[in-house]
Amino acid sequence: MSNSKVSYVSRRNILKGGVAASAALAAPSFFVGKAHAATEKLKIGIIPAYSFGIYWLIQDQGFAPGVEMEFSVFPSGPPAIEAMVGGSVDAITVGSVPPLAAMARKVADFREISICGDASGLFTIVGAPGLSSLADLEGKRIAVTSGSNFDFFLGVALEQAGLADMDLKRINMEPIDAQAALIAGAVDATVPLATSRELIFDKLPGASMLVDGAKMPLDARPSIMDVFMTIQQTMDAKQDALIEVVSAFHNQGVDMLRNDNDAVVQRMIAWQESVGRAGVTAEEVEPLLNGYFYFDTQEIKDIYAQGVLYNALAVQSEFLVANDRIPSLPDLDALISDQIVSRL
Numbered sequence: 306m307s308n309s310k311v312s313y314v315s316r317r318n319i320l321k322g323g324v325a326a327s328a329a330l331a332a333p334s335f336f337v338g339k340a341h342a343a344t345e346k347l348k349i350g351i352i353p354a355y356s357f358g359i360y361w362l363i364q365d366q367g368f369a370p371g372v373e374m375e376f377s378v379f380p381s382g383p384p385a386i387e388a389m390v391g392g393s394v395d396a397i398t399v400g401s402v403p404p405l406a407a408m409a410r411k412v413a414d415f416r417e418i419s420i421c422g423d424a425s426g427l428f429t430i431v432g433a434p435g436l437s438s439l440a441d442l443e444g445k446r447i448a449v450t451s452g453s454n455f456d457f458f459l460g461v462a463l464e465q466a467g468l469a470d471m472d473l474k475r476i477n478m479e480p481i482d483a484q485a486a487l488i489a490g491a492v493d494a495t496v497p498l499a500t501s502r503e504l505i506f507d508k509l510p511g512a513s514m515l516v517d518g519a520k521m522p523l524d525a526r527p528s529i530m531d532v533f534m535t536i537q538q539t540m541d542a543k544q545d546a547l548i549e550v551v552s553a554f555h556n557q558g559v560d561m562l563r564n565d566n567d568a569v570v571q572r573m574i575a576w577q578e579s580v581g582r583a584g585v586t587a588e589e590v591e592p593l594l595n596g597y598f599y600f601d602t603q604e605i606k607d608i609y610a611q612g613v614l615y616n617a618l619a620v621q622s623e624f625l626v627a628n629d630r631i632p633s634l635p636d637l638d639a640l641i642s643d644q645i646v647s648r649l
Contacts (some may be wrong), residue, residue: 422597434511448483
C-alpha cells in the first residue's frame with residue numbers, strides 16, 4: 306500500500322549526474338596492509354560499517370596477496386554507487402536497498418557478487434527526548450537516507466506497528482548529518498548508523514530507543530543484507546582479483562572472526578581511527594561487529610544456490626514499489642550474479 310501521507314524533503318539530490326566525480330574526490334582514500342607483491346589493484350568504495358570493514362581486514366592482514374586494495378570512504382550507498390558508475394571505484398560495499406533503486410532505474414549493469422553480512426539486528430530508530438513510541442512520531446520530522454536500508458527498515462517498522470499511513474515528514478539526510486540534526490534538535494528522530502549511535506545518547510540525554518532491530522522476533526525482522534557489488538564490465542575485466550578478495554573474505558576473514566574475535570575487534574578499532582571517526586573502545590565495537598551474521602565459503606555458496614539473497618531482495622523490492630520508492634521491480638536475475646561465488 307502506498308504511503309501517500311509521507312512527504313519527502315530532499316536535503317541533497319545525490320543521484321544527479323556529476324555526483325560520482327565529486328563524491329570520489331571528497332572521499333578520503335587510504336592504503337593499508339602488509340607488504341606483498343600485488344599483481345592487480347582494486348579500487349574499493351567502502352562505507353564505515355563493521356561488516357564492510359572485513360575487506361579492510363583482508364588487506365591489513367595480507368589475506369589476498371595478489372591484490373592491492375585502495376579504499377575510498379563514502380557516507381552511504383547512493384554516492385558510492387555514483388562513484389562506481391563514474392569509474393572512480395571498481396567495486397563497493399553497500400546496503401542492499403540502494404542497488405535496487407539504481408537497478409530499477411537501469412543506471413548500469415550492476416552485479417551483487419557476494420554478501421558481507423546480514424545486518425538486520427543492528428538497525429534502530431532513535432527519537433528525541435519525550436518520545437516513547439513510534440506512534441509519537443505522528444506529525445514529526447524524521448531524518449533518514451531516502452532509498453536506503455535505513456529507509457527500508459523504517460518503513461517495515463512502521464508497517465508492522467500499523468502506522469504505515471501515519472502523517473510524518475521524512476527529511477533526506479546522510480546518516481551522520483541526520484545524527485547531528487537530531488542532537489541539535491532540528492529533527493525528531495533518525496535511523497542512525499550502528500557504529501555511531503551511542504554518540505546520540507551521549508550528547509542527547511533522554512534520547513529514546515523507539516525500535517531496536519535486535520529485539521524484533523526473528524520471523525518478523527526484515528532481512529537486510531550488506532553486499533559487495535560491481536558492474537558487469539569490471540567483473541569481467543578483474544574477475545581473478547575479485548575472486549581472490551571475495552574468497553579471502555569468506556575464508557580467512559570469517560575464520561578470523563570466529564576463532565580470533567578479540568584480534569578482529571582490535572583491528573576494527575584501528576580501522577575506525579584510520580577513516581577519521583571518533584575513537585571507539587572494544588566494548589563498543591564488539592557487539593556491533595558480532596551483531597552481523599557472516600557467511601563462510603560453503604555458506605555463501607549455499608546462499609546463492611538456494612536463492613536466499615534473491616528472496617530477501619524480492620521482499621525489499623516489493624516493499625519499495627508499494628511505497629513509491631522505486632518505479633518498478635528491478636531485474637533481480639541480472640543483479641544477483643554467482644560469477645564470483647561459484648568459483649570460490
